Amino acid sequence: MNILLFGDVVGKPGRIALKKAVPELRKKHGVDFVIANVENLAHGFGITPDTIQELRDAEVDFFTSGNHVWKNEKGAQLLQANPRNILRPANYPADRPGRGWSSVIVGGTALCIINLMGQVFMPDEKNITSPFTAFDELYAAHGKDAITIVDLHAEATGEKRAFGWYVDGRASVVVGTHTHVQTADEQILTQGTAYISDLGMTGATDSSLGMNKELVIKKVAQGLDISLEPPENPREVVASGVLVSINTTTKRAENICRIDQKVVL
Numbered sequence: 001m002n003i004l005l006f007g008d009v010v011g012k013p014g015r016i017a018l019k020k021a022v023p024e025l026r027k028k029h030g031v032d033f034v035i036a037n038v039e040n041l042a043h044g045f046g047i048t049p050d051t052i053q054e055l056r057d058a059e060v061d062f063f064t065s066g067n068h069v070w071k072n073e074k075g076a077q078l079l080q081a082n083p084r085n086i087l088r089p090a091n092y093p094a095d096r097p098g099r100g101w102s103s104v105i106v107g108g109t110a111l112c113i114i115n116l117m118g119q120v121f122m123p124d125e126k127n128i129t130s131p132f133t134a135f136d137e138l139y140a141a142h143g144k145d146a147i148t149i150v151d152l153h154a155e156a157t158g159e160k161r162a163f164g165w166y167v168d169g170r171a172s173v174v175v176g177t178h179t180h181v182q183t184a185d186e187q188i189l190t191q192g193t194a195y196i197s198d199l200g201m202t203g204a205t206d207s208s209l210g211m212n213k214e215l216v217i218k219k220v221a222q223g224l225d226i227s228l229e230p231p232e233n234p235r236e237v238v239a240s241g242v243l244v245s246i247n248t249t250t251k252r253a254e255n256i257c258r259i260d261q262k263v264v265l
């Protein structure tokens with residue numbers, strides 16, 4: 001089974017990147033299932049029904065997220081209905097809208113997809129429980145007989161790599177998201193888990209983490225209190241992620257390959 005996973009999709013440039021890249025990649029690599037992290041989908045913050053539909057039209061099947069997912073009111077309402085194909089991290093308090101894991105059948109094979117949040121360097125995120133313990137519980141209840149895929153939305157590479165080794169041989173795939181910078185440490189861990197510390201950012205190339213670079217300079221270099229947004233007319237966009245091949249009998253990953261597909265507009 002071949003699965004494509006994309007890192008944080010930022011605003012319209014990110015949606016354009018997937019529209020251009022995904023149908024072609026699906027065909028080229030015989031892809032069975034596509035997952036994207038959508039916490040920044042709607043103008044950089046959260047999701048909306050329309051922007052999720054745009055990605056469905058771009059042949060993306062499933063959506064994970066992170067700390068920003070509730071920032072758009074329309075998206076928070078969408079999560080309130082507990083859609084089965086849009087996740088929020090499971091280890092937030094239960095009163096946050098949305099679900100943290102889901103099962104789907106792809107070509108007769110069960111996938112268990114789990115979304116988790118890291119605890120290290122996350123001072124604004126309160127009451128997050130251990131992603132390690134949350135994984136143990138969800139895997140025991142739902143993942144044992146499935147191909148288990150984890151999006152660990154976290155800042156620290158050390159925490160993410162520790163998590164990868166902790167679940168090696170149980171999860172078939174562990175991908176990190178949240179930093180918006182793709183790491184070059186993709187590997188198949190010793191017990192068969194495909195791992196990368198961060199998938200990277202899907203959005204405008206000439207940006208800072210997907211946001212308008214002039215605004216970022218004002219905010220970071222000049223200390224101005226302004227809100228960030230994606231650039232309006234990017235010259236180029238990039239779809240960042242990985243392509244993973246999994247043996248559906250052994251549930252072991254057999255290959256992981258980074259995707260860094262740039263599209264000039």
Ligand SMILES: [Fe+2]
Binds near residue numbers: 066
């Ligand atoms: Fe993000």
Ligand SMILES: [Fe+2]
Binds near residue numbers: 039067068153178
């Ligand atoms: Fe995030």
